[in-house]
Amino acid sequence: MSETALVLPEGEFKAFLFDMDGTVADSMPIHYLAWVKAVTEQGGTFPEDVFYAWGGIPPARVAAMLNEKYGYSLDATEVTRRKEELYFESLPTIKPIASVVAHIEASRGKIRFAIVSGSPRESIEKTLTFLGLLDSFEVLVGAEDYAKGKPDAEPFLRAAELLGIAPKDCLVFEDADAGIASAEAAGMSWVRVPGPVLA
Template sequence: MLLPLPDGEFKAYLFDCDGTITDSMPAHHRAWLTALGEWGGDFPEELFYAWGGRTVVDVITDLNARQGLSMPVAEVAARREELFQAMLPEITAVPGVMEHISQAYGRVPFAVVSGSTRESVTASLTALDLLDRFPVLVCAEDYARPKPDPEGYLLAAGLLGVDPRDCVVFEDTELGVAAARAAGMACVRVPAPWER
């Protein structure tokens, strides 16, 4: 099922990674539950999806505050990444997005704008044999203000040399859609796994 594009001629396609290019959100949630559980933390599925697009550091910090814990942020983040990477062989691409990548590759430039680390994004795209399609990766460590702030998307447009108004964004989270709109970009909302 090809997701419909908004009207217009777009000079660049910008993609979130997890849940947008890669159907990885269920695996991410399992990795979170295991990593947090080792420290007595929890991350209910509804909250996990509501917080989609937030950085790992922000999530752990806020879960600590909500749950009265003092989980070590760097250790939990590293453990979550280790667990997620072990699941990469089971990750697949999101079909409607993959069709756009196949149809537009070589015709317009692509970038990834993700709240995940470069390590995680690179591993996910490599597992799907897609890394070479994305010359620009804007990841959590590349910008100061996470989604819904437009900084990441504006940075990607600048790196591609394309006016933000000429970009279309593919996003699966409300924070990501808000970031794209704040950047002045058109947006395609990618359905969540249970909506497909």
Template sequence: MKLDIPAGPFQAYLFDCDGTIADSMPLHYVAWNQTLSEWNCEFPERTFYAWGGYPVVKIISLLNEQQGLAMPVDAVAERKEALYYEILHQLKAVPEVLEQIEEQHGRIPFAVVSGSTRKSVTASLETLNLLDKFDVLVCAGDYKNGKPDPEAFLMAAAKLGVPPEACLVFEDTEMGIQAATAAGMASVKILQPWERPGA
């Protein structure tokens, strides 16, 4: 499936990581489910995808609030990340995004803008042999306000030295698209696993 790329010329590409470059959302969901089942916490799949882009600690806090639980945020976050690393070898790239990376690499700079930790993003990109293709990584902990706030995308553009309006964003969540729009950037929506042909 080819991506519908808006007319350029763009001076930089900014990519979300999970669900955009890396088809990692199904693996993250397995890790979440296993972790949360230990606390009798429900996390419906649709909610998981709707909250894509939220940092791990925010997700645990929201689940605590919604379900009247008192899960220890840091311990649960660590457990979830550890389980994700255990199944990381199964990770694959999203083919149509990989195609864009291969086509444009070396022509314009790339950044990753993610709600995941730097460790998680680096591990995913290393597994896919793509880490060296990115000039800048902006991850959870680098910025104050997560998506849909434009802060992380604006930070990536500044680090690359490219004006926001000359950046094209690749994102799989509505929140990410909203953040790109708020940053004054054009964007391409990557389909969620169940939206893809043959899903």
């Protein structure tokens, strides 16, 4: 994971909206291993490059996309339940992404913060609690809080609405293409958090 300092775009921002997995938490490899085991148990596979290409997409949609792409008949409810169970078992190994946490610590109390994630709220809360960061975020927007997930604009617009801040005054921190597309669709500036380099 690259830990070079993040350079933010110019602007007087009133809110920072953070994706969580791969942005605040270095949790994408753990999510990947949980997905692989859950999908394998139902007789499928989940290539790593596909997993990272689909970053930010809510779990139920990921299960449906796997069925569509590979002709699987995964039980979406069961595979996502099992995947979350496996992820929670690995939470004690999660570390924060230092380059992002540096901005959280530097701007805490000056700029308002929200998490905007494709993960369920329970996963958001448990991950942030393990990292000691839950109290930093005024608003949490998870998979249950919108009808259309990233790359649609709805998740980030929902967070801006809950904060009472105009989209143009929000800066999005994202690692995934779907999340950046979502931020752009919402009319927000963004900064990309570097992800892992795949072999």
